[in-house]
Amino acid sequence: MKLLNIGNRCFKQFRFQRQRFASTSVHYKPGDIIHDYQVKQVEDVPEFSMTAVLLHHKVTGSEHLHLARDDKNNVFNVSLRTTPMNSTGVAHVLEHVALCGSERFPVRDPFFKMLDRSMSTFMNAMTGSDYTMYPFSTQNQSDFRNLMSVYLDSVFFPRIKKLDFLQEGWRLEHEKNDDKTSPIVFKGVVFNEMKGVMADPSYLYGTTLLSKLLPDHTYGVCSGGDPAHIPNLTWEDLKQFHASHYHPSNARFITYGDMKLDDHLQIINDKVMKKFTIIDPGTAVPLQPKWDQPRSHIMHCAPNEMAANPDKQTTYSKSYLLHEVSDIFETFSASVISTLLIDGPTSPFYRNLIESGIGSDYSPMTGYHSHQKEATFSVGLQGIRDGDVTKVDQLIQDTFMEAVKNGFSKERIEAILHRVELQYKHQSSRFGLGLTFSLMPVWQHDTDPVNSLKMEEIVKKFRQKIDSEEKFLQKKCEEYFVNNKHHLNLIMTPDPGYKVSLEKSEEEQLQSMLGKLSEEDKSQVYKEGLELSNVQQQVEDISCLPTLHVDDIPRKQQNYGLIVQRINNSLPLITCSQPTNGVSYFNAVLPVNGLNEDLKMFLPLFCDVFTQMGTHLTDYASFSQREDLFTGGLSASVTSSCCHNDPMTSETSVRLSSHCLERNLEQMFQLWTELFNEVNLNDATRLQTLIRQRAQELANGVAFSGHMFAMASAAMNLAPSAGYSEKFGGLTQVNLMKTVADSNDIDDVIMKLNQIASYMLRINEHDVPRFALHATPSALSPTMTSLEKFVDNIKHADVGGNSQNEFITQHKATYCEQDETDFRSRVKWNHFKDSIPKSTRTLHQLPLPVNFASMCIPTYAPYSHTDNPTLRILGRLMSTKFLHKHIREMGGAYGGGAKQGEDGIFRFYSYRDPNNVKTIEAFHGGVKWVQDGGFTQQEIDEAKLAVFQSVDSPVSPCHRGLNVFHSAVYDVTRQLHGERLLDVTKEQIVEASDKYLNKPESTSVVIIGPPDDVITSSQDWDVKVTS
Ligand SMILES: [Zn+2]
DSSP states (O other): EOOOTTOOBBOOOOOOOOOOOOOOOOOOOOOOTTTTEEEEEEEEGGGGEEEEEEEETTTTOOEEEEOOOOOSSEEEEEEEEEEOOSSHHHHHHHHHHHHHHHHSSSSSOHHHTTTTTTSEEOOEEOOOOEEEEEEESSSSHHHHHHHHHHHHHHHHOOOOOOHHHHHHHHHEEETTTTTTOOOOOEEEEEHHHHHHHHHHHHHHHHHHEEEEEEEESSSSSOOOOOOOOGGOHHHHHHHHHHHHHSSSSGGGEEEEEEHHHHHHHHHHHHHTTOOOOOOOOOOOOOOOOOOOSOOOEEEEEEEOTTOOOOTTEEEEEEEEEEETTTTHHHHHHHHHHHHHHHTTSHHHHHTTTTTTTTTSOOOTTOOOOSSSSSEEEEEEEEOGGGGGGGHHHHHHHHHHHHHHHHHOOHHHHHHHHHHHHHHHHHHOTTTTHHHHHHHHHHHTTTOOOTGGGGHHHHHHHHHHHHHSSTHHHOOOOOIIIISOOOOOEEEEEEEEEEEEEHHHHHHHHHHHHHHOHHHHHHHHHHHHHHOOOOOOOHHOOOTSSOOOOOGGEEEEEEOOOOEEEEETEEEEEEEOOOTTTTTEEEEEEEEOOTHHHHHHHHHHHHHHTTTTTTTTSOOHHHHHHHHHHSSOEEEEEEEEEEEEEEEEEEEEEEEEEEEGGGHHHHHHHHHHHHHHHHHHOOOHHHHHHHHHHHHOOOHHHHHHHHHHHHHHHHHTTTTHHHHHHHHOOOOOOHHHHHHHHSSSSSHHHHHHHHHHHHHSSSSSSSOOOEEEEEOOOHHHHHHHHHHHHHHHSBOOOOOOOTTHHHHHHHHHHTTTTSSSHHHHHSSSEEEEOOOOOOOEEEEESSOSSBBBEEEEEEEEOOTTSSSSHHHHHHHHIIIIIIIIIIIIITTTTTTEEEEEOOOSSEEEEEBBOOOOOHHHHHHHHHHHHHOOOOOOOOHHHHHHHHHHHOOOOOOOOGGHHHHHHOOOOOOOHHHHHHHHHHHHOOHHHHHHHHHHOOGGGGOOEEEEOOOOOOHHHHHTOOOOOOO
16 A cells, blocks of 8 residues: 655664563474474574574475564564566556455455454555565454455455456546546556655655666666556556466565464465465566666656745755675665765765755755665755756765765764664564564565674674774775766756646547547446446445454553652653663653744744754764764654643643663763753854755655645644644645745844743743653663753743742642642643634645645544544544545545544545545535444444554553653543443434534635646635745
8 A cells, every 4th residue: 555665765774673572482493394384594683582483385485584572562574576677567556456355355455444353553565666565463363363364365365356457556437437428537546646656756756766776677667657657557467467476485474473473374374375386486686787887867857836945956866886785794884884974964975965055955865775686875965956966966976085085983983883772772662563674675685584683793793893994984985985886876857847748748648548449448448437436336245354343452441650740849740660671761841832923933943953053062063973872862843732621722832852771861961951051043054954954854745745734724723733733834834944944034033043942941930841751660760860950950931039939839739649630730721712713615726746635624522522532433434434435446546534633623634636626525425424324333343443453552661651741641531532432332423423523614625736727716715826
């Protein structure tokens, strides 16, 4: 369902994390035979408290890696090496169609349906440039078996029906499928998905870069599918591709967690392996022949209307082909070198490129990538003037020369190795999944998956190497970059005619195809269109699919032992002692309700720059170095949320967080103290660099997550917290940053940031800060001592007299109690007057090829309201049983749904949608569908299971209890909410839809998308053009 985003920057290759768990005992030894599998290797991986077992299926040659670890969140992941040789998107379409029904489960979309019959903590399918993988995770044993049986059958025995190919891939169909006189157009889920994806210039740049740097085999084509080539794909091609690629001999399996390997193997062997023999899939990727001369390529994209300066929209980078990823040590070394070169303000590329002011940010794909057979490194700038390409090229070459000549400081290398250590000690709730995601891409190319897990050994070897071999890193830089002829210079410039020329060539392609159709073919197109929509509307019997039951959901929710206390006699503190693996976590909430409204708009910028500007004592580069040496980074963000029982309240606050190894506690709090007391926001050049980066990032985000922007915009007038959320992260913020980046008045910005600092970084009685600490039991006390020292050392607001003391006296009595009202009383909610918002319809017109639609209705039923759980279940039910069908299957959008928010707003959305007004009609249709009550108890139960996937999802130790801390939602409230979710009835759902979702007078609709004549000519719509 998801294309692996290859456009992302990838600084941190070794993002492994570990938990201190006793390894589940494993008794296998090499040579053992288990269900036709032979054990090849058994190794302990102490840094992750894990045992790895590698096996080989004796008949089919299929490979299996089991990672035994005392973790309940078990993972299954099967991957196939998929190496298409054209850009028809065959691998991507197959990933979709495989999930459209299989031999044992002959129902449409068993995958989507299982989302509602399971308690999975993750389910997805992904297509990369040379592999496709199908992962899931769950904490429940029967669920694991259920999901595994559906996954195995979908992958190895899909039906691949013609109609599924037409629906998911591409088809010719009448615009209105039941109207023969309407024009015939291209439709199809992947076709539209890729039109949307290609509209994202970062993706376009990344995929072009890969195809030009490694042109001679599978990387030379677009594995996701180029809309210009997708219509060349036939149903026959698809079946053929399945037969040759989705075979056990071409498959790699990973299982992870505390469930038994024996059971997994038995199922896989019985259900799949026994039905196959061995083949030679011939999918190995050959090495790219090396060039003896660098190459250059020029490409175009649509201009970005959200970007600050229209004259600076060119992107330029140099990309290098490096070594084979099967060399684990080389991969580690190269990833360290990449980090040294580009990451953070002390790195040479940051200083020479970013701070040159020539561009706005690094080019997409900057960094080291080891997701193909051979690794690559890329560096460049986006947001530059057309004429500056040569200048950037020279800077890049000079910087490599500088690195070869000067090498890197010992301190920076140490900081990076510290970061590696911290990363594998820091635990996430998705540890197992993350591990399989890092292993799958390299394992496709015969990398030893077991040895690549042994981080401590690799780091040790690396240390020895740099100690024993003089200039090791410099020599590597020379080899990789200075003497490497296999490199690509890639330029992307905006072309105002880009979108029109894409449309024109799509139209020409369409006309040429239509020209070849006989009358008989045309009536076939009409017939298939009707047939498809008939099939889509049929109600199916899905009882063949396995399912969990509502009874399987635990009624009692997990509680965590939180202690609420005060620090330095005044400020609220929550402590939580957890098995954090020797890492201590600090969180702070600094409310800023009292800040003036104009300044609040600059809070997101403030948070972005606050930790990156350095202080009056330490310049920003040295400060950043200290951050890396002692912590996992200091971060700040702004949020606005409402109190869980009153949607007309809001708390706007800045959240700070950081973590460090226990041995670095003092240093971590020293860094915060220095920032609070001495932050330097006056460096105009530094600030402008950060503003340019931020404006570019925001402008790039709209094409990728337009549905978030549409929802934020539609909700903004319905509740105060939603209003702030839009201002902080919606189109309003994108436009503000565009103006700021474009303006010459940096002094005004500096003044505003200083005003925010002088309000926020003082302890004042109006907006009282609160803190949270998570640490191991033995580290909790020293962590508290360090925090106390920090609080002692930061300045207090100068509001005259002894206001702080008064504050303490006033609140002293209640601070040590641990009930909910107590803590809630300390969160100071801003209350807003209730007013009924007007109904609005707005089109934000942008040069996008697809729409993002949203409709929002205020229900005033926030998290702890009796009807919130009913509306949550309703939203899920409507999404899967109605909206999915009308917006995705019939409408051709990539996705769509509805959900009730904790702030009491009911939000509809569509994602990468060819329709606009029709989708709004589908939203209304969804409400009517619920009111008519045409759903069953089984369907309600499925919605409950699906909702509980997030309610009951595993929480990593460092996040336990943060809901109390952030939004004062206590365990009692959470427990009650959970019980109400479980007890929702059909009557309640129908009643809630009547009561809450019929509000034509205050329904707000927003579409972000291309110009539309119907909308523009309508009186009901407000059209906003971004210029
Ligand atoms: Zn897809």
